[in-house]
Amino acid sequence: MTFLRRAIAVPLLACALAGAAPAEERFPPPQFETAYQRPRTTAPWPRADWREYVDLAMLVSTLTLASYLALRARRRGGMFALMLFCLAYFGFYRQGCVCPIGAIQNVSRGIADGGFVVPVTVVAFFCLPLAFTLLFGRTFCAGVCPLGAIQDLVILKPLKVPAWVEHSLGLLAWVYLGGAVLLAAAGSAFIICRYDPFVGLFRLSAEWTMLVMGGSLLLVGAFVPRPYCRFLCPYGALLRVTSLLSRRHATVTPDECIRCRLCEDSCPFGAILKPTEPLAPHAGLQGKRLLAGLILLLPVLAAGGAWLGGLASGAMSRADYTVLLADRVRLDQAGLVQGDDQYINAFRVMKLTPGELYDLSRGVQDRFRRWGRVFGGFLGVVIGLKLLRLSVRRTRQDYAPNRSTCLSCGRCFAYCPIERKRRGTPCGRTNA
Amino acid sequence: MAEGKQMLTRRAFLGAGARGACVLGLGGAAAALLARQASKGDAVWQIDPDKCTACGNCANYCVLRPSAAKCVHAFPMCGYCERCFGYFDPQATDFHSGAENQLCPSGAIQRAFVEEPYYQYTIDERLCIACGKCVKGCRTFGNGSLILQIRHDRCVNCNECSIAAACPADAVRRVPAAQPHILPANCPKEPPDKKGKPS
Secondary structure, eight states, rough: OOHHHHHHHHHHHHHHHHHHHOOOSSSSOOOOOOOOOOOOOOOOOOTHHHHHHHHHHHHHHHHHHOOOOOOOOOHHHHHHHHHHHHHIIIIIIITTTTTHHHHHHHHHHHHTTTTTTHHHHHHHHHHHHHHHHHHHHHHHIIIOHHHHHHHHOOOOOOOOOOOOHHHHHHHHHHHHHHHHHHHHHHHOHHHHTTSSSSSHHHOOOHHHHHHHHHHHHHHHHSSSHIIIIIIIIIHHHHHOOOOOSSSOOOSSSSSOOOOOOOOTTTTTTOOOOOOEEEEEEOOOOOOOHHHHHHHHHHHHHHHHHHHHHHHHHHHHHHSHHHHHHHHHHHHTTOOOSSSSHHHHHHHHSHHHHHHHHHHHHHHHHHHHHHHHOOOOOOOOHHHHHHHHHHHSSSOSSSSOOTTTTTTOOOGGGGOOOOHHHHHHSSSSHHHH | OTTTTSOOHHHHHHHHHHHHHHHHHHHHHHHHHHHHTTOOOOOEEOTTTTTOOOOSSSHHHHSSSSSEEEEEOEEEOOOOOOOTTBBBBOSSSOOOOOOGBBBBOOOOEEEEETTTTEEEEOOOOOOOOOOOHHHHHHHHSSOOOOOEOOOOTHHHOOOSOOHHHHHOOOOEEEEEEEEEOOOTOOOOOOOOOTOOOOO
């Protein structure tokens, strides 16, 4: 019973002030008179590694099937079924983790920090869809990605988005990508996962902000199809480039285009390019002047971006724990923190003086300033290249998918009379 | 360009070159990552009890409801007090297991008589919400054997742990899946269990 008396003798006030003092053994184990054995500390184990290889096999087979359905079989019905299956498996069963979009961050962190573990499956989840896109176009987006699938299901009445809106909003994805890589490489935050709009639906449990974000994207998505994929998805930004370079790509027509215009409005994403109009006289020269001007503008945009990136780096560094803590402690030292603050309580047990913390924080902020400039410069170049790409004129005689924005979903196939003839359903039935 | 169809066009050549560069870059990055980390295996999230301040964020920020973090009793450190400071409310006047005396808001700690004057305290993880009240009580007045840990049978291993993002003490970190638990530094070692897995 001695430990009881000692317990009462413990000065309560001192302990309360110490708050979360490190644990110490105040009451050593007694000699039990009975044969009592203390139980074992319960320790459940994580899910077995081999199940991740099941996910990997699933990814490879669904990617292969999606590419087959888009390029060889040309079946929207099959693609839709595959999409539903992947929504169920990668979305609801695997609860949206790990996905190629989030894997961007693990890979950037792994490259920046040698001690960071990037499992084989995560590397594969990052690389495989990119590799498939280099070969066959964005079949991953059409059939495999659960985030795309859930948006695909809610398309009600697709509205045409004006080209300038589409192109400008598409730049957001690059901002998101650059910011995510910067914050992940710095080891500060994985913002793609933090602001993943649909993972809450997959888990059927989320913070309300997440649900509001996901819900409103789905609501917008009823009229502007797949808004996340087109305007926000950072992995989509990478896929747009790789798809542009793809070795093969799905086509609207299985054979020669007869320019019947039937497919013109079939794409809810506005990814079908029309044949070009004949060139106006002198337009060629004007175009060349414009192009030369834009090439000269490129370094200006990069420099401006770098300058802005440097300015924005202060705000971005707030995502880092050390910087956040240092800011709190600075406020506390100035007497501006009132009441019980979690961060200040945590800092008190850290055995770190405010000066040391400020130094650490300054180091992080310097790093952010350096890399923030690189990030800004990168965005400047992206904007410049976008302008260049919009100003380069390509002569086109046929209706063709826009290789970078086409998701290879196969909706247009059934609109093509050549395709109907191939299938032996010249009129009437349109589906599948 | 009469023989243009047979020849490689400039555009096709540049496209193939860019594609090749992409493949090389992708393959190189993947190989570098894999070569460096092949032996390390997977990682899972865990709370370092020595850094944890039992602020209660674990209960609110996990993507799961209730949280994947649970209170765990590190039995090598304690688990026998008559008046457990993790179990009883500091203002309790009566030391029996009435709800009004308990600190745990969900009644997740079970108190069982062992021998005079010792009691065993076990956590019913189905009821625990990881509010950390008992952890704070045990640490302030007792041995600090009640700790918060992420339970890997519940955790969905998010790529960014929401608890880690909300932790004011930076106590949540990735640990190797082969050693997925962190006990306090002063916790005596437990002998390996029957399955041969070290704890």
